[in-house]
Every structure is written in C-alpha cells, then in structure tokens.
Amino acid sequence: AQSVTQLGSHVSVSEGALVLLRCNYSSSVxxxxxxxxQYPNQGLQLLLKYTTGATLVKGINxxxxxxxKSETSFHLTKPSAHMSDAAEYFCxxxxxxxxxxxxxxxxxxxxxxx
Amino acid sequence: EAGVxxxxxxxxxxxxxxxxxxxxxxxxxATLYWYQQILGQGPKLLIQFQNNGxxxxxxxxxxxxxxxxxxxVDSTLKIQPAxxxxxxVYLCASSSRDIPSPFFGPGTRLxxx
Numbered sequence: 685a686q687s688v689t690q691l692g693s694h695v696s697v698s699e700g701a702l703v704l705l706r707c708n709y710s711s712s713v714x715x716x717x718x719x720x721x722q723y724p725n726q727g728l729q730l731l732l733k734y735t736t737g738a739t740l741v742k743g744i745n746x747x748x749x750x751x752x753k754s755e756t757s758f759h760l761t762k763p764s765a766h767m768s769d770a771a772e773y774f775c776x777x778x779x780x781x782x783x784x785x786x787x788x789x790x791x792x793x794x795x796x797x798x
Numbered sequence: 799e800a801g802v803x804x805x806x807x808x809x810x811x812x813x814x815x816x817x818x819x820x821x822x823x824x825x826x827x828a829t830l831y832w833y834q835q836i837l838g839q840g841p842k843l844l845i846q847f848q849n850n851g852x853x854x855x856x857x858x859x860x861x862x863x864x865x866x867x868x869x870x871v872d873s874t875l876k877i878q879p880a881x882x883x884x885x886x887v888y889l890c891a892s893s894s895r896d897i898p899s900p901f902f903g904p905g906t907r908l909x910x911x
Contacts, residue, residue, distance in 0.1 A: 726904060727802075730899050730901070783829050784898065786843070787843070788840040
C-alpha cells in the first residue's frame with residue numbers, strides 16, 4: 685500500500701519569506717509524486733510532478749520540490765512567498781504502470797502574512 | 799483543451815433523499831476518478847474507472863453509492879439515500895496513461911440537511 689504524510693496542517697509565513705511544506709511518502713515500489721494546490725471553492729490544480737529522472741522538479745508559480753529517496757521525502761519549497769500563494773496544498777503518490785490509484789495526503793493550509 | 803466538467807456545482811438536499819452528479823472528463827482520458835473531500839481533509843478516492851471498467855472501488859459505500867461510466871466517457875455518481883455525513887465536495891478527475899497525474903474538475907459541493 686502507498687501513502688503520504690503531510691507534516692503540519694497549517695503553516696504561516698510572512699510575505700517574501702521561504703515557503704517549506706513537508707511531505708513524506710511510503711511506497712513499496714518507486715513512486716510517482718505530485719503536489720497540487722487548491723484555492724477556495726475550486727478543484728485541485730497540479731503544481732508539479734516527479735516521475736523519473738531529475739530529482740529536483742520545478743513547477744508553476746515558482747514552486748519546486750526535491751525527491752529524496754533516502755529520506756522518503758518530497759518537500760515543496762518556494763524562495764519568496766506571495767500573498768496569492770495562500771491556499772491549501774496536497775501531496776499525492778502513485779506508481780508507474782498506468783492506471784494506478786492516486787493517494788492524497790491530508791493537506792497543508794498555507795497562510796501568508798503581509 | 800477543455801477541462802473536466804462537472805455539474806451541478808452546488809446541491810442541497812435533505813437526508814434520505816437521492817442525488818446524482820455528472821462528470822465529463824478531458825477528451826481521450828481513459829481513467830476517470832471520483833473523490834470525496836470532506837471539509838478539512840484530503841480527497842478520498844471513491845471509485846476509479848479505466849474506460850468503462852472499474853479499477854478500484856474499495857472505499858465506495860456500496861449500500862448507498864453507485865457510479866457508472868457508460869461508453870467510457872461521461873460518468874454519473876449517485877447517492878441514495880443520502881446521510882448527513884455525505885456532506886462534502888465531490889471531485890471528478892481524469893488522466894491518461896502517459897500523464898498519470900489527475901486533472902480535476904471544479905467539484906460539486908453537497909450539503910445534506
């Protein structure tokens with residue numbers, strides 16, 4: 685079975701400060717990992733994904749994440765927070781092979797303080 | 799490219815009533831998912847289709863929930879009868895074999911009174 689754990693249901697940062705949202709995964713096979721963002725009353729939007737290859741992946745809106753197999757982590761970062769980054773962020777895991785189940789974490793709500 | 803379409807966007811019903819949600823995935827996407835998202839929680843997979851066959855429905859409360867995907871395109875999720883704890887956002891998503899990350903629709907917010 686596969687799962688993800690997001691540490692911290694709420695994170696607050698000041699505008700311009702570093703954003704760090706934590707995600708650890710559990711998978712018996714090499715995982716595919718995703719980060720999604722959800723704004724109020726909207727569906728989930730893909731920020732970035734790791735499948736194979738380069739372990740540092742860049743996404744939209746200046747976000748990036750690094751796959752660290754030794755730490756079973758896939759933390760999301762952004763060097764400088766913007767007010768528009770305030771939203772809920774979800775980490776998700778699946779595996780290769782096509783048509784696999786995608787499992788989501790419980791989410792981290794990011795607050796950006798002006 | 800059009801996204802995933804869902805309707806209705808909002809629905810309010812009383813407990814024990816029935817309700818149905820509709821989803822039209824992105825054209826060409828073989829995989830379709832229905833997720834339930836309760837306030838403050840992450841999305842929980844209810845059912846996953848590959849074309850018109852069910853891949854996973856292990857968390858679908860089959861005594862009251864049903865879903866179908868006729869012709870491998872549109873899908874309908876039904877709840878009958880609804881309970882208070884079914885109040886949630888129901889998210890439909892689709893994906894292709896080559897791009898395994900699901901694309902999500904805007905969701906249907908269900909309130910059961």
